[in-house]
Amino acid sequence: MSMKAILLARVSTEEQKEAGNSLPAQVERLKKYCHNKNFEIIKICSFDESAYSNKRNEFDKIIDFVLNHEDKVALCCDKVDRLTRNTFDKRVAQLYDKALQDKIELHFVSDGQILTSQISAVEKFQFNISLGLAKYYSDAISDNVKRAQEQMVRKGIWVAKAPIGYQNITDPNGNKTIIVDEYHGPIVTKIFEMYATGAYSLQLIIDSLDKNYGIKVPKGFIGKALSNPFYYGTMIVKGVQYPHSYPPIISKDLFDKVQAVKASYKKKPAKHAGRPYIYRGLMRCGDCGLAITPEMHKGYVYYHCTQYKGKHGAKWFREEAITSEVEKIFKRMHIPEEILQQVTDELNVMNQDRIEFHNNQLQQLIKEQKRIAKMLDNLYLDKLEGRITVSQYDKFYQTLKEQISEVNQSLQRLHESDENYYITSQYLLQLASKSYELFKSSEVEEKRVLIKTVLSNFEITGENMLWKAKKPFSNFLNCTEGFLWRHTRDALRTFNWKKLTNILKIILI
Incomplete structure (x- = not known):
């Protein structure tokens, strides 16, 4: 058988x-x-x-x-x-x-x-x-x-699935690469910009994504994305950071600002949840320095000092009364049309001087970028021909990659500073001119962003509300005469635009 x-x-x-x-x-x-x-x-x-x-x-x-x-x-x-x-x-x-x-x-x-x-x-x-x-x-x-x-990691190539905001593709030559997702990339940028203002919790960001984009995401995803350095150009492999070779979605500065906001929340964990209050966490008591806290009483929202350090006769203020005073501040920031046109024209003249300086810097950075890229090519040939050891190659390679990463970041900052000056100056003028209307029509979160953008040292002393306007908004509040607008023009000339870019885009776009 x-x-x-x-x-x-x-x-x-x-x-x-x-x-x-x-x-x-x-x-x-x-x-x-x-x-x-x-x-x-x-x-x-x-x-x-x-x-x-x-x-x-x-x-x-x-x-x-x-x-x-x-x-x-x-x-x-x-x-x-x-x-x-x-x-x-x-x-x-x-x-x-x-x-x-x-x-x-x-x-x-x-x-x-x-x-x-x-x-x-x-x-x-x-x-x-x-x-x-x-x-x-x-x-x-x-x-x-x-x-x-x-x-591949040393060359800045990511060998796994790209994070949300990017897309894994195969280019026309058959090589696998990663590009910024045209739809999700800007949304990721928006998430970072919103959180960096300090006025948006994770839940508010989730609600905004659902409302504006129809995207439902878990809170854990937002938290993880905000901690991922891949978005500014650095990948983590087995606990070690490497610069990657793909376009960044955000700047390193924006990422660092988000981490600072997250760290501040860890130091001061929120004790309240539920209804959002416009002025929660934005005001302090001028007598004892404690935070002014909101409280619902008989259908109205009141703000008062907790007086934990001792009784000092703190007054209670209706939210409507505080809002009325804030609206007066924004009304004072209105820019007369003829002055607005004059400042805009002068800014355009100033722009011409910046173009030549910008182009010179750009050429120097591109030249440095090419020099380092050539050194990387020569380094690889030295390794192949045995002129250096693997450990020497790794050491020199890491140094050169860090240098080229710094150059790339400088190029990005140069692009942003140029873009920020042209775009943000217009945003800033719009904000000053329309701040009252914006504040009146905004939701609670946007109102908080406006207040944090314009005002500082917001406190209540006795029956008085005290505040200071941030630059250059302090100039806008006194723009009744032409000579004051010349000071405003100078403030616009020297102002650090990058700080306000993301905040103003959130408010005005």
């Missing part, structure tokens, strides 16, 4: 599927072998699965079928490495023991090896050598993959 046979064909990579180890090719060789041996094929098992993994679902099913079969069967594989590449695989040890007990036979067709109860010591040794070679081959592949990935 002919022996019954079970055929096992396996691949683990796309390359194997397309080469001579493809599943159909293996099965064809095994069928031919069984025909020559006069074996009766009772089962053909063909599947994709790693032979080096501890979790092998398909393989386990085959083992169970072989071990539980009543009759003696021959398990036929193309090669030993089609069965396993792990010398410590207990499942293979089970098959080996069953073969020595004459309960099954193991046939490795292309290797020319047959394991039965009659094999000699030499044949056992050959099988162990085949197992060792299979494991060595697998380990060598693993080492090559690790080295390739390490080299």
